[in-house]
Amino acid sequence: MSGRARGAARSGASASCSRRDALRALAASIAAAASGATGCARRAPDGRIEASLWFAYGGKNREVLLSLIDKFHREQGRYRIDAVYQGDYFEALAKLRTALAARAAPALTHVVGEVVPYLAEAGVLEPLDRFLGAPGAGHADLDVVEALGQAGTFVGGGERPLVCLPFNRSTPIAYYNRDVFRELGLSPPSTWDELRAAAARLVVRDGVGTRRWGFECPIDWWFWAALVGQAGGELLGPDGAPAFGGEAGVRALRFWQTLVHEDRTMKPPPGRDYNAWQVTNTDFLSGRVAMIWTSTAFLRYLEENAGQAGAGKFEVGAAPLPRDVRSSVPTGGTMFVMPRGAAPAAQEAAFAFLRWMMQPSQANAWATRTGYMPVSRRGLEELTRGGYYAAHPNDRVAVDQLAHAAPWPWSPDLFRVQREAVQPRLEEAVLAQRDAAETLSEAVRVARER
Numbered sequence: 001m002s003g004r005a006r007g008a009a010r011s012g013a014s015a016s017c018s019r020r021d022a023l024r025a026l027a028a029s030i031a032a033a034a035s036g037a038t039g040c041a042r043r044a045p046d047g048r049i050e051a052s053l054w055f056a057y058g059g060k061n062r063e064v065l066l067s068l069i070d071k072f073h074r075e076q077g078r079y080r081i082d083a084v085y086q087g088d089y090f091e092a093l094a095k096l097r098t099a100l101a102a103r104a105a106p107a108l109t110h111v112v113g114e115v116v117p118y119l120a121e122a123g124v125l126e127p128l129d130r131f132l133g134a135p136g137a138g139h140a141d142l143d144v145v146e147a148l149g150q151a152g153t154f155v156g157g158g159e160r161p162l163v164c165l166p167f168n169r170s171t172p173i174a175y176y177n178r179d180v181f182r183e184l185g186l187s188p189p190s191t192w193d194e195l196r197a198a199a200a201r202l203v204v205r206d207g208v209g210t211r212r213w214g215f216e217c218p219i220d221w222w223f224w225a226a227l228v229g230q231a232g233g234e235l236l237g238p239d240g241a242p243a244f245g246g247e248a249g250v251r252a253l254r255f256w257q258t259l260v261h262e263d264r265t266m267k268p269p270p271g272r273d274y275n276a277w278q279v280t281n282t283d284f285l286s287g288r289v290a291m292i293w294t295s296t297a298f299l300r301y302l303e304e305n306a307g308q309a310g311a312g313k314f315e316v317g318a319a320p321l322p323r324d325v326r327s328s329v330p331t332g333g334t335m336f337v338m339p340r341g342a343a344p345a346a347q348e349a350a351f352a353f354l355r356w357m358m359q360p361s362q363a364n365a366w367a368t369r370t371g372y373m374p375v376s377r378r379g380l381e382e383l384t385r386g387g388y389y390a391a392h393p394n395d396r397v398a399v400d401q402l403a404h405a406a407p408w409p410w411s412p413d414l415f416r417v418q419r420e421a422v423q424p425r426l427e428e429a430v431l432a433q434r435d436a437a438e439t440l441s442e443a444v445r446v447a448r449e450r
Contacts (some may be wrong), residue, residue, distance in 0.1 A: 052342075053082065069081050071100070100124060104341075108353065141163070173299075173398050199259065202215070219427045230328045261433055280294055327401075358375045
């Protein structure tokens with residue numbers, strides 16, 4: 001094992017312990033907070049009922065969200081949303097844990113989809129059905145795209161009490177340097193074999209080094225889940241026990257290993273989570289790699305930065321992920337949830353904002369200005385009829401992929417096995433060429449531990 005791989009293994013073990021401690025602390029916090037407590041809603045200086053909203057991103061997405069909140073305030077005079085930045089997704093989740101323990105959770109927040117079953121089964125999320133059943137609330141204005149809502153995101157999600165609504169929702173997609181592809185006469189690969197062949201054509205060697213890599217992808221649970229689905233596997237077995245795709249999961253890991261070590265066409269980005277994602281984006285924009293997989297969430301960022309002369313100006317293309325035995329992608333991003341414990345008036349304000357955000361105007365503004373997908377079905381139809389996707393074909397890719405979206409299992413252990421059992425082992429398996437079957441067998445053993 002190389003020194004870098006040993007370092008990755010040590011950091012993986014440390015990260016695993018840290019995540020395990022965080023998850024156990026979250027469980028303890030939730031147990032303490034499950035009974036909840038309500039107080040009086042705050043009022044803003046202008047007399048409006050105030051609800052707190054915790055959110056978890058910066059940059060352009062933050063600007064867009066805050067502009068929509070300002071619009072909400074202008075359009076009505078009863079409610080005010082107090083939006084507070086809480087770091088990235090995982091930092092925000094840790095702060096939510098602390099707030100639950102202190103019975104000081106916000107009226108509204110958003111969390112990664114995989115953690116929703118855990119929070120719901122722990123009993124700390126407000127069922128949204130009771131707000132929908134209120135006089136005048138109705139269901140018509142929550143006409144969400146099914147694959148992005150609770151019903152489509154989780155197996156059996158539509159049969160459970162509604163506890164979440166879609167917010168910044170995404171799928172992984174392929175991005176490619178359209179100028180380089182055009183120069184080489186290449187089309188975006190539609191199969192794994194075509195991906196290998198295209199990556200080999202795209203590589204530019206410089207002596208013993210590599211001046212341009214063919215392909216790059218964060219070595220991350222989300223993209224591995226996509227590969228597992230494409231290879232025909234499921235994350236959980238028929239009995240609900242962790243299976244991690246069985247032979248398909250092994251095939252997915254070996255595919256990465258082949259691209260990195262045998263073909264030497266895939267540049268492995270260092271680090272985990274958002275560091276690896278940012279490295280991948282930077283390599284693509286700088287011309288060090290010609291084709292990447294990342295989230296549709298980065299669509300507008302990549303298009304705008306690749307279009308600047310200082311970045312080595314080129315045209316960005318987007319394409320669906322290639323298939324193996326079938327087409328398959330996971331959905332990602334976050335869901336709006338309402339933690340239990342806020343004052344009834346604050347909950348009223350929070351849900352009023354939720355209903356407003358689900359409407360076509362807001363859903364489309366969010367999607368077209370960020371790259372995330374529109375969550376309103378009527379809004380999606382409006383964009384299509386109005387010619388938006390004809391003028392912006394890259395935006396259409398993730399929407400079209402929803403036909404092949406694989407729902408997540410509704411398992412309270414889903415987030416734990418992701419963060420504790422699988423994610424820490426992926427980088428070591430790929431970079432150090434650890435046996436793929438052995439790696440996933442170990443992950444299954446860890447996932448079954450309580």
